[in-house]
Amino acid sequence: xxxxxxxxxxxxxxxxGWAGWAGAQSxxxxxxxxxxQPANLEPCGTIITNVGQILSRNVVEPLTIVDPKxxxxxxxxxxxxxxxxxxxxxxxxxxxxxxxxxxxxNAEAVKFSIERMTGGKLTCSNIAKFGDAKLTxxxxxxxxxxxxxxxxxxxxxxxxxxxxxxxxxTPADKAVNDPVGTGPFKLSSFTPQTVVLEAFDGYWGEKPxxxxxxxxxxxxxxxxxxxxxxxxxxxxxxxxxQDATNPETDFAYLNSETTAIRIDAGFAPLxxxxxxxxxxxAIDWDGLAQLFGEDVQRASQMVVTGINGHDDKxxxxxxxxxxxxxxxxxxKAAGVPVDTEIELIGRNGIYxxxxxxxxxxxxxxxDVGLNVKLTMLDVNDWLRYLQKPFPESRGPNLLQMxxxxxxxxxxxxxxxxxxxxxxxxxxEDAGLDKEVxxxxxxxxxxxxxxxxxxxxxxxxxxxxxIPMFHMIGYTRVGSRLEWKPDIxxxxxxxxxxxxxxx
Amino acid sequence: MLGYIGRRAYHSVISVIGLLTLVxxxxxxxxxxxxxxxxxxxxxxxxxxxxxxxxLDQPIYVxxxxxxxxxxxxxxxxxxxxxxxxxxxxxxAFPATLKLALVAMTLATVLAIVVGALAxxxxxxxxxxxxxxxxxxxxxxxxxxxxxxxxxxFAVGLGMLPTSGTGTALHWIMPIVVLMLRPFGLLVQxxxxxxxxxxxxxxxxxxxxxxxxxRKIIFGHALRNSLLPVITVxxxxxxxxxxxxxxxETIFGWPGIGKLMIDSIVQRDFAxxxxxxxxxxxxxxxxxxxxxxxxxxxxxxxxx
Numbered sequence: 005x006x007x008x009x010x011x012x013x014x015x016x017x018x019x020x021g022w023a024g025w026a027g028a029q030s031x032x033x034x035x036x037x038x039x040x041q042p043a044n045l046e047p048c049g050t051i052i053t054n055v056g057q058i059l060s061r062n063v064v065e066p067l068t069i070v071d072p073k074x075x076x077x078x079x080x081x082x083x084x085x086x087x088x089x090x091x092x093x094x095x096x097x098x099x100x101x102x103x104x105x106x107x108x109x110n111a112e113a114v115k116f117s118i119e120r121m122t123g124g125k126l127t128c129s130n131i132a133k134f135g136d137a138k139l140t141x142x143x144x145x146x147x148x149x150x151x152x153x154x155x156x157x158x159x160x161x162x163x164x165x166x167x168x169x170x171x172x173x174t175p176a177d178k179a180v181n182d183p184v185g186t187g188p189f190k191l192s193s194f195t196p197q198t199v200v201l202e203a204f205d206g207y208w209g210e211k212p213x214x215x216x217x218x219x220x221x222x223x224x225x226x227x228x229x230x231x232x233x234x235x236x237x238x239x240x241x242x243x244x245x246q247d248a249t250n251p252e253t254d255f256a257y258l259n260s261e262t263t264a265i266r267i268d269a270g271f272a273p274l275x276x277x278x279x280x281x282x283x284x285x286a287i288d289w290d291g292l293a294q295l296f297g298e299d300v301q302r303a304s305q306m307v308v309t310g311i312n313g314h315d316d317k318x319x320x321x322x323x324x325x326x327x328x329x330x331x332x333x334x335x336k337a338a339g340v341p342v343d344t345e346i347e348l349i350g351r352n353g354i355y356x357x358x359x360x361x362x363x364x365x366x367x368x369x370x371d372v373g374l375n376v377k378l379t380m381l382d383v384n385d386w387l388r389y390l391q392k393p394f395p396e397s398r399g400p401n402l403l404q405m406x407x408x409x410x411x412x413x414x415x416x417x418x419x420x421x422x423x424x425x426x427x428x429x430x431x432e433d434a435g436l437d438k439e440v441x442x443x444x445x446x447x448x449x450x451x452x453x454x455x456x457x458x459x460x461x462x463x464x465x466x467x468x469x470i471p472m473f474h475m476i477g478y479t480r481v482g483s484r485l486e487w488k489p490d491i492x493x494x495x496x497x498x499x500x501x502x503x504x505x506x
Numbered sequence: 507m508l509g510y511i512g513r514r515a516y517h518s519v520i521s522v523i524g525l526l527t528l529v530x531x532x533x534x535x536x537x538x539x540x541x542x543x544x545x546x547x548x549x550x551x552x553x554x555x556x557x558x559x560x561x562l563d564q565p566i567y568v569x570x571x572x573x574x575x576x577x578x579x580x581x582x583x584x585x586x587x588x589x590x591x592x593x594x595x596x597x598x599a600f601p602a603t604l605k606l607a608l609v610a611m612t613l614a615t616v617l618a619i620v621v622g623a624l625a626x627x628x629x630x631x632x633x634x635x636x637x638x639x640x641x642x643x644x645x646x647x648x649x650x651x652x653x654x655x656x657x658x659x660f661a662v663g664l665g666m667l668p669t670s671g672t673g674t675a676l677h678w679i680m681p682i683v684v685l686m687l688r689p690f691g692l693l694v695q696x697x698x699x700x701x702x703x704x705x706x707x708x709x710x711x712x713x714x715x716x717x718x719x720x721r722k723i724i725f726g727h728a729l730r731n732s733l734l735p736v737i738t739v740x741x742x743x744x745x746x747x748x749x750x751x752x753x754x755e756t757i758f759g760w761p762g763i764g765k766l767m768i769d770s771i772v773q774r775d776f777a778x779x780x781x782x783x784x785x786x787x788x789x790x791x792x793x794x795x796x797x798x799x800x801x802x803x804x805x806x807x808x809x810x
Binding site for chain 1: 536542543545548551555587654665668669670756759761769773774
């Protein structure tokens with residue numbers, strides 16, 4: 005083969021490659037680039053970010069949808085619901101809905117999906133939101149279903165927002181990678197490189213503007229941002245703050261996550277409320293916020309605005325090093341061993357600048373006279389400290405953590421953090437346990453007021469933890485799309501809400 | 507020759523079984539995967555159900571004997587993460603790495619031999635100095651840095667190449683260049699060093715005295731005699747590429763086995779970790795056998 009032939013072949017390859025790379029998409033096709041490959045496409049795992057962002061409200065739909073502004077459940081595949089007794093709810097189902105495989109959507113299909121979720125025959129992440137509740141589902145009519153729980157479930161309609169309804173032809177005893185639901189898009193393919201969804205012609209609702217969506221994954225934030233910038237992709241969630249440099253395409257949004265430090269109140273000197281208050285007062289919060297970006301919001305509680313029970317009026321701790329020193333001196337005079345070494349346990353990679361934040365906080369606590377030493381752990385080791393049973397060898401410690409609640413109600417936060425039996429709780433207070441139990445059983449405004457009172461008590465009176473910031477996410481949206489992220493973007497990106505610019 | 511291959515295969519099987527045993531116990535030392543596979547707020551009951559479903563509630567020695575029993579029937583287990591056969595997941599990812607490694611290693615070796623030989627032919631010349639500088643830079647610059655800068659320059663700045671992914675000829679360019687730089691840099695140094703020694707040998711002087719052409723002396727005689735150490739180093743580098751083109755695969759979204767292995771370790775996906783180790787161990791065994799056989803081809807004094 006002569007030199008000329010080699011040049012011709014090489015040139016043809018480059019041209020073919022270029023053409024294939026540059027001209028792959030038509031006007032109504034979009035490409036979304038996610039940070040992580042979805043482990044699988046099991047609809048029972050939509051609370052996992054990378055599964056939910058693909059499947060939730062695209063391929064499979066829930067019975068109810070939590071409104072991102074009010075936190076209240078709104079109609080999904082269920083159009084109405086009423087509580088007939090404390091343990092029973094009756095739901096009316098939407099008419100004219102078909103599954104993507106042609107099966108009928110009705111009360112039997114809802115019973116199948118809930119029993120598949122609760123049956124224990126497959127690993128189902130979403131069931132965690134129900135705790136240890138036992139549900140019994142009974143079809144009353146073709147489009148009416150009754151759900152009984154073994155104990156009162158005042159927020160069952162909110163909980164039902166994580167129940168993804170799947171076709172009755174789905175295997176009940178094993179996880180799937182080929183989900184079939186009622187959503188506006190059906191799964192076209194799932195390979196190690198991409199997931200492709202195509203519009204479902206038989207969808208009950210309005211036809212979406214997008215005809216086809218491809219999902220790819222790249223862990224590097226800068227590369228995902230570059231992909232949207234160069235037009236290789238149209239949208240990417242969760243880019244790092246340093247990559248969110250273009251105000252035209254990069255949107256900041258409150259992402260429902262709250263970062264905080266848990267105080268292990270089981271050990272001296274952390275069992276003294278003066279020390280816990282001093283820990284909160286010793287931090288230069290304005291200085292620390294520099295690490296989190298200008299859009300970040302100071303937190304006074306573990307849930308964000310819009311979650312039922314959040315109290316807008318609850319003020320965060322202010323920076324007052326002198327007051328912190330005075331409280332520590334007062335505790336020392338009362339015999340509290342304030343010189344005891346306190347281990348600050350951070351988690352590598354928990355969020356951008358997470359290690360730097362821990363280093364800064366350690367220095368600030370040392371500055372007011374506390375003996376704090378930082379240990380950074382990888383996620384596996386860190387998890388041992390986060391949830392019970394805690395390591396027996398631990399001593400007084402402070403744990404860096406981040407909590408995500410976008411499900412509309414403080415019930416997904418308060419019991420695990422603040423009750424004696426809560427899996428993350430190091431605090432034991434019978435009075436607080438009772439208040440939490442009362443709030444969990446309450447409904448309406450009474451429920452909201454009770455959760456607000458609990459947040460105020462754990463913040464102002466008990467200083468159980470050190471709420472830091474409500475976190476901000478950044479999403480880059482390409483110039484072809486009309487869409488803005490909101491608090492739900494961490495768990496879903498409904499394609500039907502995306503419009504195409506002309 | 508066949509007897510030699512048989513003996514090597516026998517020893518390799520023992521090594522692979524030892525390796526898999528070690529990996530089995532080491533992975534399980536990392537703890538319970540339910541903490542990663544179930545939401546943090548899962549109940550104890552849900553965790554126990556997860557352990558039961560995946561056989562993780564059994565004592566570790568029972569799990570090990572079950573694993574060995576399954577291996578005999580070529581059952582390599584299920585991926586916890588992907589709900590499918592672990593060996594299928596590993597074998598699906600392997601060709602992507604193999605293709606990338608093969609192209610990068612071939613290009614790196616050929617280029618390094620040419621550049622190293624030419625540099626050795628005129629030690630101290632401008633070409634030699636430039637080749638030395640480029641090869642040292644290639645061998646020592648972190649590949650993630652080259653990858654990110656390459657993306658910024660060629661994809662974002664100039665718009666000539668895609669940032670990442672697969673599918674077209676253009677998608678191959680940056681991963682291959684990044685992957686080949688380190689082996690290229692190291693091999694240039696090795697070729698140059700061995701060639702300078704070879705060119706000083708008496709048989710080369712004899713060839714000169716006989717009036718043989720310089721090009722034939724360099725590429726026909728000196729190079730052939732310098733290739734054995736080059737092949738040894740190239741073999742090591744090739745097995746390294748098969749085992750872990752992790753950074754390149756991660757940055758460029760290349761669906762290979764290196765990234766799969768790291769992800770599986772982080773995710774405690776035990777069966778996939780074991781399967782990726784098995785597949786790469788067999789591949790490394792084959793590469794080593796091939797290198798040994800190549801020795802015999804290049805040096806007639808070597809017989810198996």
